[in-house]
Amino acid sequence: MITLDAISYYLPEETLTNDDLHELFPDWSVNKIAAKTGVIERRIAAKDEFASSMAIKAASKLFEEHKITPSEIQFILLCTQSPDYFLPTTACIVQHALGIPTTAGALDFNLGCSGYVYGLSLAKGLICSGDVENVLLITSETYSKHIHDHDKSVRTIFGDAASATFIKRNGHGADIRAITFGTDGSGAENLIVKGGGMRHPRVSDSEGTIPSPNGLSGTTLFMNGAEIFSFTLRSVPVMVKQILQKNSLEQEDIDLFVFHQANKYMLDHLRLKLGIPEEKFFVSMANCGNTVSSTIPIALKQAEEQKKIKSGMKVLVAGFGVGYSWGAGIIQY
Template sequence: MKAIVEGVRVAGLRTVVPAQRHSFVEDPGIFTTEEVQKLAATIGVRERRVLPRPYCASDLCVAAAEGLMQQLDWDPASVEVLVFVSQDADYVLPATACIMQHRLGLPTSAAAFDVPLGCSGYIYGLWIASRLLGGSTAKRALVLCGDNATRHLHPEDRATLPLFGDAGSATALEVDTNAPPIPVVIGTDGAGAPHIFVKAGGKRHCLIPPVGTAGQTLEKEAAAQLERDSRLTLNGAEVFSFTLRAVPPLLREAMEHANTDVEGIDRFVLHQANAFMLEHLRKRMKIPTEKFIIDMQGFGNTSSASVPLAICHSMGSQLTAGPVKTLMAGFGVGWSWGAMVVELGAMQEPQVVDLPGNWPVLTV
């Protein structure tokens, strides 16, 4: 599917990461030193940020939103759209976005809802929020993207443990009749669902005994199976195959939709899946190294937050001068994918900051 967003600009970005760091290079754990060095060179991750309990992805995103609104001098009462993109809701219900609306002091006239997407979620979130601004009386929106992926990882899963990190982001959108149009390309193929998968936790495969067995304890074997099913499983070969099959056509279609080509794009910022995969895509698409962002060695794969995190960390100072014509693309879990071409800047410099150590714990 293709779309064009008109009359909306990206006013600012901010990313918040946990202060807690973990490096398998320094602390190999279940890996040998040789394995760790090879992994770091291949996946491009030397250090990850790990969110400690009891904090959640929403805490990172709320901190990012508060800091961004202060930086932009936005009155929270002026924000009437809040889209929270995450695979890690605080609760089964209510929607985490409702709680975030209250925490941020947004007006009760605001539309606030969750979008449970991962790797493609940033593109979807920007597209949805932009269209809501274009079709309503609202003038400002916040797109909050973040995941607490490390909490899904099994401590002995060698395929996922070194790769994923935690982060939360906030992107401010504002109605602007002079903003250049933003071409968007979106796609989905649910046949890929089993290849990046957390089986337990929803109603299809519940973590609690069914009604009528309250008080009974699960057999040890069943309990162990539920523990395994609550962890992330990733089929690396299938993910790589999907990426090579879907992403080059996505990038070409997005550029064609924007009536441009590689030469006409200033920066390419793709979902930071792993460095080897991204470099393979860069070479296949013949994108110059200086235009292509690979920036995950200090953060890991942060799912829905990876694109805004890479922009904030790698392009921050460039965006104060702007505009920078940027092709952003997300792809993965679902399968789900999306891309957009947007002119970023001029804006106040995007920041990457640590979650404050005295950040309040949410109670409901």
């Protein structure tokens, strides 16, 4: 049995509140922002705070809160779409900073809102292979550094955060059961940062050679909200059905649904379309925003703290977004 034994997370100190956004964009009222997004404030990484530094803080909290020593760690998986560098791998920087043994493996993987679910499966696979006995799964994202100051549509949604999860063989935590995946690269350009890779080097933006559909800099995040919404309503219900079948369960067998915390508008539509009772649908983004790959672990941790998760419960986790990419799994507590 491969178990999820512990979760901790880190939120930056700086906040971007709805009052702040209203001052920047007077046509958007505080109430309108809250009603549509479900977010009151977002945490924003400082100028000198990056994926590595937030990952280090999240992992350090995990070690302290759960009495885990760095010397125990045998592999680091770090999910990020805002790495410190193209190379070296951010996970290598984190390994050194945390004092994790040089015998440990470490790698980054580039996924967004589905990243945590994928990470659970990657960790499970590594342990099942027999090559390692445990994995430190980290999600760390500074999407705010991708966002244009004048793009109010995404500034209202996204925040920065990092999480750290300890996964091991035959631990005392929750059993990670079967996981399912999905990919549709035809939607790649609906949530994209065009500038910065080899196809569109970031330096070219000063010459105006990186177009962006929203008229802003092509080196910043572009999101086609309508297309992302349509993709989500189309794909997530099918994914939920698939993961239930894969685990030989009915929807009524699930005690709690923890979806990627995209925004309130989208989650409300998904819950109603799937017919999930409100008391079984956990929402937790008001004080941090959409933190991309960190939303699910943060929500799981907060659900535990609020006694929404108890021993014996089955929790369905589902991530979906940029790629397009989606994944879901069952966690048995």
